[in-house]
Amino acid sequence: MCAATTLIHCGKLFDGITETLQPNVDILIRGNRIEEVGCGLHTPSDAEVIDLSQLTVTPGMIDAHVHPDLMESFVANHSNPYSMNDAYCALAAARTAEKALRRGFTTLRAVGAFGCCGYVFHNVRAAIEQGYYLGARMVISQGCCTPGSHGDYVKSLGPVPELIQDYGQRHVCMGNGPEFFRAALREQRRLGYDFAKIMATGGFATEGDSPVDQQLGDDELQMIMATAHELGMGVTAHAYFPALVTKLAEFGIDGIEHAALIDKTTATLLEQKDVYVVPTFMPYEPVVHWDEERMKKKTVAAQKKYRYYQEQFVEGRKVLIESNIRLGYGTDIVAQFFPYESGYEYEAWLNSGIDPYRALKAATSVNAGICQRPQIGTIAPGQLADIAGWKRDLLKDPKALLDCAFVMKDGVCYETESNL
Numbered sequence: 001m002c003a004a005t006t007l008i009h010c011g012k013l014f015d016g017i018t019e020t021l022q023p024n025v026d027i028l029i030r031g032n033r034i035e036e037v038g039c040g041l042h043t044p045s046d047a048e049v050i051d052l053s054q055l056t057v058t059p060g061m062i063d064a065h066v067h068p069d070l071m072e073s074f075v076a077n078h079s080n081p082y083s084m085n086d087a088y089c090a091l092a093a094a095r096t097a098e099k100a101l102r103r104g105f106t107t108l109r110a111v112g113a114f115g116c117c118g119y120v121f122h123n124v125r126a127a128i129e130q131g132y133y134l135g136a137r138m139v140i141s142q143g144c145c146t147p148g149s150h151g152d153y154v155k156s157l158g159p160v161p162e163l164i165q166d167y168g169q170r171h172v173c174m175g176n177g178p179e180f181f182r183a184a185l186r187e188q189r190r191l192g193y194d195f196a197k198i199m200a201t202g203g204f205a206t207e208g209d210s211p212v213d214q215q216l217g218d219d220e221l222q223m224i225m226a227t228a229h230e231l232g233m234g235v236t237a238h239a240y241f242p243a244l245v246t247k248l249a250e251f252g253i254d255g256i257e258h259a260a261l262i263d264k265t266t267a268t269l270l271e272q273k274d275v276y277v278v279p280t281f282m283p284y285e286p287v288v289h290w291d292e293e294r295m296k297k298k299t300v301a302a303q304k305k306y307r308y309y310q311e312q313f314v315e316g317r318k319v320l321i322e323s324n325i326r327l328g329y330g331t332d333i334v335a336q337f338f339p340y341e342s343g344y345e346y347e348a349w350l351n352s353g354i355d356p357y358r359a360l361k362a363a364t365s366v367n368a369g370i371c372q373r374p375q376i377g378t379i380a381p382g383q384l385a386d387i388a389g390w391k392r393d394l395l396k397d398p399k400a401l402l403d404c405a406f407v408m409k410d411g412v413c414y415e416t417e418s419n420l
C-alpha cells in the first residue's frame with residue numbers, strides 16, 4: 001500500500017496525450033488524486049518516495065473490450081456449464097478484474113457477459129469499490145440481443161425449450177421488440193450500468209449466423225439508441241460489415257466494436273461523425289496474417305468463415321490503420337489468451353505498423369473518452385492517481401505491455417504480475 005502522500009520519480013513519462021517520453025519527471029499524489037507533475041518537485045515531509053527511475057511511467061492502462069465473466073477465454077460457455085451461472089460469472093469477473101489490475105490495466109470496459117449471467121457486473125464493481133476485493137475499475141454494460149442471435153449463449157444448452165426459456169429469462173437484455181429494449185435499458189441504468197452494447201450481427205465463432213447479417217430490426221436498433229441517449233448512456237455495437245456499420249452511424253451510434261470488414265467509404269463516414277472504433281486487432285491476427293496452426297484450433301465452421309472473409313480482413317485492417325478514426329484499445333476474448341491478458345493487443349498494433357503513440361493514446365486518453373471517464377487516462381493535476389510502470393521500451397517492444405512493474409489505482413499501490 002502507498003502512503004497518503006506519494007512522490008513518484010519517473011525515469012520516463014508518457015502522460016496519455018503528449019507524443020513524447022519526458023525524462024526525469026516527478027508526480028506528486030495526495031490521497032487518490034494527482035496534485036502536481038513536473039521536474040524536480042519539492043518532496044513534502046510526509047511523502048513516501050517511490051523510485052521508478054528505471055521505468056517508463058504511463059497512466060493506468062484501459063482495456064475497452066473485455067468479457068470479464070470467463071475464467072479462461074478459450075473455454076466457451078458450452079464446454080463449461082458453470083459459465084451459465086451468476087455466482088460463477090461473478091467470481092470469474094472478480095478474478096479478471098484483479099489480474100488486469102496486477103498487469104497494469106487499471107480500468108476494464110465490460111462489453112457484456114459471455115455467459116447468460118444476469119446483473120453480476122455491478123455487484124462485482126460494488127465489491128471492488130467497497131474494498132472487499134482488489135480489482136480494476138469497471139465500466140459496464142450488458143449486451144442487447146435477440147433470441148437465437150450471436151449474443152444468445154443460452155442456445156448452446158441445446159434444443160430443450162424448457163431449459164432455454166428458464167435460462168433465457170436471466171439473460172436480461174435478450175428479447176424482442178423496441179419496448180423490450182427500452183425497458184431493459186432503463187433497468188440497466190437504474191442499476192448503474194454505464195453504456196449500451198448491441199450485438200448487432202453474427203460472428204465467426206458462433207454457429208448458424210453470419211458476420212454479414214443483421215440480428216435486430218431497425219426499430220429495435222433505433223429504440224436502443226434513443227433510450228440510451230435519453231438516459232445519458234453511450235451506445236456501441238458489435239458489427240463487421242460496411243452496410244450495417246453505415247446504418248448504425250446514420251442512426252446515431254457512438255462507437256463500433258470490431259468493424260473488421262470495413263471499407264474506405266464507411267471509414268470516411270465514421271471520421272465525419274466522430275464514431276469511435278474498438279477494433280480488437282489481436283483476435284484476428286491469425287486471420288490477417290494467415291496462421292494455419294492457430295486456425296486449426298478453431299471449429300471447422302469458424303475456419304470456413306474466416307477463410308471466406310480473409311481478404312476483407314486484410315483490407316479492413318489497412319483501412320482502419322490508414323483512417324483518422326478514433327481507435328480504442330480493446331482485446332476481446334476470441335483468442336488463445338485469458339480475458340485479463342490485455343497486453344497482447346499492443347503486440348497486434350505494433351506488428352501492424354501502427355505508431356506506438358497512437359496505441360498508447362488509445363489505451364489511455366482515447367479509451368478514457370470512450371468510457372466517458374475524463375478523470376482517468378492522463379497524468380495531470382486533478383486526475384485520479386491511476387498509474388502504471390513498465391520495464392520495456394514502449395516505443396519498440398511489442399511485448400512491452402505484457403511486463404508491468406508498477407501499478408497504482410486511486411492512489412494505492414498493488415503488487416504486479418508479468419505475463420512473460
Ligand SMILES: [Zn+2]
Pocket residue numbers: 065067111332333
Ligand atoms: Zn467481444
